[in-house]
Amino acid sequence: MCYKMSKGFRHIIAEGRTVAIMLLCVIATCWLSSCSDSDQQEEEEVLPDSSYAPSRTVMVYMAAENDLSGAAAVDIREMIAGMKDMTPYAHDRLVIFLDDVSLPRIYVLDRNVKAFSLSELNPVKTYTDELNSASASVLSDFVDYVQTYYPADSYGLVMWSHASGWIPSTYSGDTSLSSDTRRRAFGLDNGKNSATRIPGNQMDIADMACALEEKGGVDFILFDACMMQCVENAYELRNAARYIVASPAEIPGPGAYYTTMVRAMFKKDAYADEMVNAYYAQYCNQGNPYGIVISAVNTEHLPAYSAYMKELLAKHKDALFSLPYNSLLNYFRCEEWGFGSPDLFDMQGVMQQILDETEYESWLHEVSKVVNCKHAGYWYSDNEKGKVYINESQCCGLSMFVPRKIYDEYVTMNYNAAFAETGWAQYVWEFEQDKKDGGK
DSSP: OOOOOOHHHHHHHHHHHHHHHHHHHHHHHHHHHHHHHHHHHHHHHOOOOTTBOSSEEEEEEEEOSSTTHHHHHHHHHHHHHHHHHHOOOTTOEEEEEEESSSOOEEEEEOTTOOOSSGGGOOOSEEOSSOOOTTOHHHHHHHHHHHHHHSOOSEEEEEEESOBOTTOBOOOTTOTTOOSTTOBOOEEEEOSSOOSSOOSOEEEOHHHHHHHHHHTTOEEEEEEESTTOOBHHHHHHTTTTEEEEEEOSSOOOTTOOOHHHHHHHHTBSSSHHHHHHHHHHHTTOSTTSSOOOOEEEEEGGGHHHHHHHHHHHHHHTHHHHTTOOGGGSOBSSOTTTTTSSSOOOEEHHHHHHHHSOHHHHHHHHHHHHHHEEEEEOSEEEETTTTEEEEOOGGGOOSOEEOOOBTHHHHSOSSOHHHHHHTSHHHHHHOOHHHHHHHOBO
């Protein structure tokens, strides 16, 4: 038997059906949303292999208010490509401080970066005033900013600019100089907002070390800058960084290739060795017009090594001052290249000359604890306008200063006196006597 529904009843049923459909839609939406959240959660958990650090912030400090301004943009493009290539963990970041021909600013790169070049990036901070990026206080403020807004379980630091090892600044306009022999080596800020390499401020290595120590130090410092892998700097920075990756020689204009270097910097273990290998890889081809000497220093072993070297140098002082300087591996030939730096002798070449066979084998064992990894073959010298080939039997990838009389007699800057102010000289050398008896 059929019953004809009244119009009112049909309306009630229709409304009920509508409500039911709406409820079903809400349930489906919630279910889909839950699936979406789950999928998103799963996507976030699709991580790099376990060889990568799960929480690392790498700070990149680019003092580019000089003729490297254009190169900074190139390297940042490589960093962007590197972050995309490695698919880092969600909390892994590159935080870049850039002081070039514009106002200083800070950029952040993570796994979600969409840009392809510097011009497409939006800074997270733009300073309203000019800064002296060769000031350790500016570096300290940057590190503080990163630790506040981008905290991580571990930190790395790239120091990117011009540099000259441990030697003093020759820039008379550097108002932060406290004496004629103040040690200033890293960075160049010309204070002109120009892409020219004119005299400018430089950062004191001891001040740099203090700034980093006060912030708790970093796991590594990569110096993408010339001549920074010297024992004087390593000793000064021994409490500021566990590893120092740098070159004792000049580095070519292109510097590190960050597309592959970024991957190495975020490795959980053996990252220093990975960085050395990545830096060298682009220059190891003999067809490359440039070359590189690059090494990693483990600063944990520096206190014991310094005590060991103190005994060795005291024992062989006379031999040190009668070295056949012209036959040593030298990363800056002072007399030939215009006294712009003292000679930068590789430690291995020096020790090879002054130690007997048994002592030398012992020294090789000790230095291998400090220099964990190195690559060398040749480097490109701007002073030579070409390649300088290396006798690898003389090369450990770490340079040292040896006092010479010529630094007192023939140059405006007294490198002997400047060296006496370094922590390494004060601990390892009996410098006052050395300065009097110094070799020719």
